[in-house]
Amino acid sequence: MKKTLLESAAAGVITESVKKIASAEGMTPQELNRLIAAGRAVVPVNRIKKLTQPCAIGEGLSVKVNANLGTSPAKYDNRLELNKLKAAVDFGADTVMDLSIGPGLKKTREIILNNSPIPIGTVPIYEAATRAEKKHGSFLKMTAADLIQVITEQAREGVDFFTLHCGVTRKSLRVMETHPRLMGIVSRGGAIMANWIRTNKTENPLFTEFAQILEIMKTYDVTLSLGDGLRPGALADATDRAQLAELRLLGKLAEQARRSGVQVMIEGPGHVPLNQIAKNVQLQKKYCANAPFYVLGPLVCDSGAGYDHITAAIGAGVAAAAGADYLCFVTPSEHLSLPDLEDIKQGVIASRIAARAGDIARGRSRSWELERRFSQARKDRDWESQLSLSLDPKLFTEYRNRTGKPAGTKDVCSMCDKFCSIKLMDNLEDTA
Amino acid sequence: MKKTLLESAAAGVITESVKKIASAEGMTPQELNRLIAAGRAVVPVNRIKKLTQPCAIGEGLSVKVNANLGTSPAKYDNRLELNKLKAAVDFGADTVMDLSIGPGLKKTREIILNNSPIPIGTVPIYEAATRAEKKHGSFLKMTAADLIQVITEQAREGVDFFTLHCGVTRKSLRVMETHPRLMGIVSRGGAIMANWIRTNKTENPLFTEFAQILEIMKTYDVTLSLGDGLRPGALADATDRAQLAELRLLGKLAEQARRSGVQVMIEGPGHVPLNQIAKNVQLQKKYCANAPFYVLGPLVCDSGAGYDHITAAIGAGVAAAAGADYLCFVTPSEHLSLPDLEDIKQGVIASRIAARAGDIARGRSRSWELERRFSQARKDRDWESQLSLSLDPKLFTEYRNRTGKPAGTKDVCSMCDKFCSIKLMDNLEDTA
Numbered sequence: 001m002k003k004t005l006l007e008s009a010a011a012g013v014i015t016e017s018v019k020k021i022a023s024a025e026g027m028t029p030q031e032l033n034r035l036i037a038a039g040r041a042v043v044p045v046n047r048i049k050k051l052t053q054p055c056a057i058g059e060g061l062s063v064k065v066n067a068n069l070g071t072s073p074a075k076y077d078n079r080l081e082l083n084k085l086k087a088a089v090d091f092g093a094d095t096v097m098d099l100s101i102g103p104g105l106k107k108t109r110e111i112i113l114n115n116s117p118i119p120i121g122t123v124p125i126y127e128a129a130t131r132a133e134k135k136h137g138s139f140l141k142m143t144a145a146d147l148i149q150v151i152t153e154q155a156r157e158g159v160d161f162f163t164l165h166c167g168v169t170r171k172s173l174r175v176m177e178t179h180p181r182l183m184g185i186v187s188r189g190g191a192i193m194a195n196w197i198r199t200n201k202t203e204n205p206l207f208t209e210f211a212q213i214l215e216i217m218k219t220y221d222v223t224l225s226l227g228d229g230l231r232p233g234a235l236a237d238a239t240d241r242a243q244l245a246e247l248r249l250l251g252k253l254a255e256q257a258r259r260s261g262v263q264v265m266i267e268g269p270g271h272v273p274l275n276q277i278a279k280n281v282q283l284q285k286k287y288c289a290n291a292p293f294y295v296l297g298p299l300v301c302d303s304g305a306g307y308d309h310i311t312a313a314i315g316a317g318v319a320a321a322a323g324a325d326y327l328c329f330v331t332p333s334e335h336l337s338l339p340d341l342e343d344i345k346q347g348v349i350a351s352r353i354a355a356r357a358g359d360i361a362r363g364r365s366r367s368w369e370l371e372r373r374f375s376q377a378r379k380d381r382d383w384e385s386q387l388s389l390s391l392d393p394k395l396f397t398e399y400r401n402r403t404g405k406p407a408g409t410k411d412v413c414s415m416c417d418k419f420c421s422i423k424l425m426d427n428l429e430d431t432a
Numbered sequence: 433m434k435k436t437l438l439e440s441a442a443a444g445v446i447t448e449s450v451k452k453i454a455s456a457e458g459m460t461p462q463e464l465n466r467l468i469a470a471g472r473a474v475v476p477v478n479r480i481k482k483l484t485q486p487c488a489i490g491e492g493l494s495v496k497v498n499a500n501l502g503t504s505p506a507k508y509d510n511r512l513e514l515n516k517l518k519a520a521v522d523f524g525a526d527t528v529m530d531l532s533i534g535p536g537l538k539k540t541r542e543i544i545l546n547n548s549p550i551p552i553g554t555v556p557i558y559e560a561a562t563r564a565e566k567k568h569g570s571f572l573k574m575t576a577a578d579l580i581q582v583i584t585e586q587a588r589e590g591v592d593f594f595t596l597h598c599g600v601t602r603k604s605l606r607v608m609e610t611h612p613r614l615m616g617i618v619s620r621g622g623a624i625m626a627n628w629i630r631t632n633k634t635e636n637p638l639f640t641e642f643a644q645i646l647e648i649m650k651t652y653d654v655t656l657s658l659g660d661g662l663r664p665g666a667l668a669d670a671t672d673r674a675q676l677a678e679l680r681l682l683g684k685l686a687e688q689a690r691r692s693g694v695q696v697m698i699e700g701p702g703h704v705p706l707n708q709i710a711k712n713v714q715l716q717k718k719y720c721a722n723a724p725f726y727v728l729g730p731l732v733c734d735s736g737a738g739y740d741h742i743t744a745a746i747g748a749g750v751a752a753a754a755g756a757d758y759l760c761f762v763t764p765s766e767h768l769s770l771p772d773l774e775d776i777k778q779g780v781i782a783s784r785i786a787a788r789a790g791d792i793a794r795g796r797s798r799s800w801e802l803e804r805r806f807s808q809a810r811k812d813r814d815w816e817s818q819l820s821l822s823l824d825p826k827l828f829t830e831y832r833n834r835t836g837k838p839a840g841t842k843d844v845c846s847m848c849d850k851f852c853s854i855k856l857m858d859n860l861e862d863t864a
Contacts, residue, residue, distance in 0.1 A: 073849040074835065101851055129851065139851075182807050184857040191853035195860050233853075234807035235792060235800070271807075274753045275793035300749060300789035303806040305818060306827040310745050310785050317732060317746040321706045335810065336831035338847050353742050357732035360667060361707035368667070374735040375614050375666035375703075378767065386737060395738040399768035403506065415770050417505040419533055419561065419571075421623035421665075425616040428627050 009036035042263040044119040044161040044223035052117040058292035063355035067093040071102030091348040097121040119160035144205035155220035166206040167246040168193040168229035176242035183233035190229025214260040223263040226250040231270035238272040251287035265292040272298035278322040294326040308334040309350035320358020436693040441468035474695040476551040476593040476655035484549040490724035495787035499525040503534025523780040529553040551592035576637035587652035598638040599678040600625040600661035608674035615665035622661025646692040655695040658682040663702035670704040683719035697724035704730035710754040726758040740766040741782035752790020
């Protein structure tokens with residue numbers, strides 16, 4: 001069988017994508033290979049594809065951002081999903097996950113896969129559960145074979161990474177039940193699996209059939225993202241026994257995946273008080289032998305509905321500074337409705353800010369250089385350069401145009417007029 | 433002379449506002465008095481006024497939020513400023529600063545003072561500079577007497593706290609000049625003062641006449657907010673020698689203010705890398721004998737123009753968790769234009785989220801209780817309670833209404849349909 005990227009990195013083979021990514025990250029291909037071989041970085045690209053914008057996620061690399069899209073039974077419009085993909089890419093997402101559960105989700109995925117320059121992830125249990133609903137009238141009648149069938153099909157189609165909730169097991173559920181929570185399970189995949197386990201009195205097939213699933217993923221070189229089905233959904237549940245029991249298990253499964261030649265990363269919370277975030281990152285790195293850490297938020301308040309891109313950006317910034325490698329965006333509509341195009345944009349930008357804050361805190365020289373260029377343009381009142389470096393040039397221009405003069409006009413600003421500190425300091429330098 | 437609040441607190445007198453605020457904060461009036469007497473908390477209320485919503489700022493208290501408003505020569509509309517005040521109060525600001533520099537700023541201030549239920553702060557040098565421009569053709573011809581005149585008038589009018597840039601001195605400017613910066617001075621008041629000092633070859637009158645100024649402030653019991661005229665305006669300038677030289681001086685001036693019976697707090701940065709924020713808070717507390725710390729942001733990226741409410745919320749959350757007491761909001765329009773009503777709203781909400789994140793991290797039980805109530809309502813799919821506890825009920829309703837059913841409908845959500853994790857877990861509990 002052809003080598004996976006993990007195996008070829010270990011063997012010192014420099015692939016084209018490793019070369020390209022290493023250059024973009026400012027490191028040598030050898031350095032990137034060492035990180036991949038050690039399981040400290042992953043490059044999620046399905047073997048059957050060539051992505052125009054691949055990326056690496058993990059230690060020593062810039063912090064990456066994922067955007068979610070996907071249909072629901074209440075809203076399924078493939079053109080909208082395609083536009084969401086475009087918006088996510090345009091505003092700087094590094095990867096996209098298609099979380100569709102609406103009718104025709106296979107077609108939706110096909111469109112996303114065919115049009116994405118960046119890696120695409122999925123949660124195969126969604127399709128398996130949806131099919132079981134249709135075929136047997138209930139997702140509870142889904143079988144292990146159904147799940148493996150979906151995983152095989154999606155791998156063949158070219159999905160680059162899978163979220164699999166292998167850590168929701170009878171044992172970890174017992175921990176949750178003996179240490180009750182405010183919110184219980186808030187992961188959609190986790191809740192599906194927990195219901196399935198309890199109803200069928202059968203262990204999680206993603207856990208029992210893990211070796212077989214790894215073989216399928218290896219064949220297509222799909223990267224594994226170990227889902228945190230028991231992530232806390234409220235501040236009060238953060239860093240509890242169930243969360244940590246699952247995390248320890250994910251660490252063991254990650255080790256097994258790496259041994260099988262499958263790249264692996266670990267998903268993390270969720271809702272976490274700001275002062276517990278660094279500890280969460282440290283525990284993940286410790287339990288999972290420094291596998292890349294992919295966090296959802298974390299949200300530092302439960303009460304931010306409508307503004308959860310901000311509650312999440314605060315947590316994500318702190319997590320990234322502490323060593324989290326990959327941020328799943330959270331949109332303003334989180335907890336309230338399916339995101340629309342504007343939500344996707346807001347979510348990606350907020351996450352990119354958090355990622356940048358993390359890169360800066362971790363001393364990444366390219367990020368410092370970008371910030372320095374922006375500040376130099378600000379100091380020079382060079383509005384054109386600021387515009388070209390800004391997160392959202394259209395919005396930048398709208399704000400600038402409030403002055404009533406074109407956005408690039410050097411000395412117009414509606415704020416301070418002659419008391420502009422920058423102009424004042426320029427005058428002082430001129431006279432000195 | 434009648435006692436100031438600082439003096440009466442030290443004498444163990446329990447005033448009406450101390451009683452009211454202590455109750456709102458969940459502490460005894462004696463505890464609050466001890467904090468005020470020790471200079472660890474302030475209650476900014478001008479002696480001539482009775483505020484319907486006073487607040488205390490500092491140690492052991494919930495983190496507070498300030499919103500800025502004010503005219504500029506390019507935009508002066510008192511009705512708009514009044515609406516900004518209302519928006520700030522409605523969305524939960526604890527204080528407002530009127531930073532007007534537009535024509536008729538005295539009238540603007542009068543309207544704000546007459547209509548505000550919360551404390552109002554100003555930066556008197558703005559009015560003094562504006563008057564000097566009018567009277568002498570240049571703010572550089574402003575005299576010490578002009579400054580003291582404005583301070584006296586504004587104190588008489590009922591302003592509750594003043595930002596005074598007493599720390600921009602010949603000595604601290606020399607530190608900046610011998611350790612050059614990318615952005616120089618970005619504080620408007622700081623830049624005015626630096627220009628004045630250098631042009632007139634005269635020491636800062638806010639520094640030389642500090643004792644006299646304290647006497648005026650004492651007469652009206654105006655609280656002093658020591659401005660950080662040399663705050664960093666770029667990540668590259670953060671925590672540099674000039675900033676710390678000024679901070680040390682502010683610590684000494686704070687001590688003098690307290691000895692004079694004047695309540696005092698300290699202003700802080702600015703633009704600061706996330707990993708330097710906690711250190712900034714610790715240094716402020718150390719140099720300033722635990723005076724309340726009032727931060728502007730800090731912004732964790734320079735390049736966030738258009739989204740600086742988010743770059744600031746990340747830094748503010750981290751600062752609040754580390755012990756900052758009072759957050760000056762930053763709006764999306766920061767660095768680009770004067771904020772409009774929507775910007776004020778966005779800025780206040782983002783800051784409130786950061787404040788809440790800080791309260792949670794500091795273990796404030798009332799904040800934990802609020803978050804717990806919100807999560808319980810989420811668990812119960814009690815949309816009405818979530819709505820009533822939300823930051824922005826109108827937006828909350830808009831998002832909910834995307835489902836096409838009324839916002840309060842229990843089982844409608846456009847996201848997960850039958851795979852809603854909360855419903856799934858409810859079913860599991862029902863069958864168990």
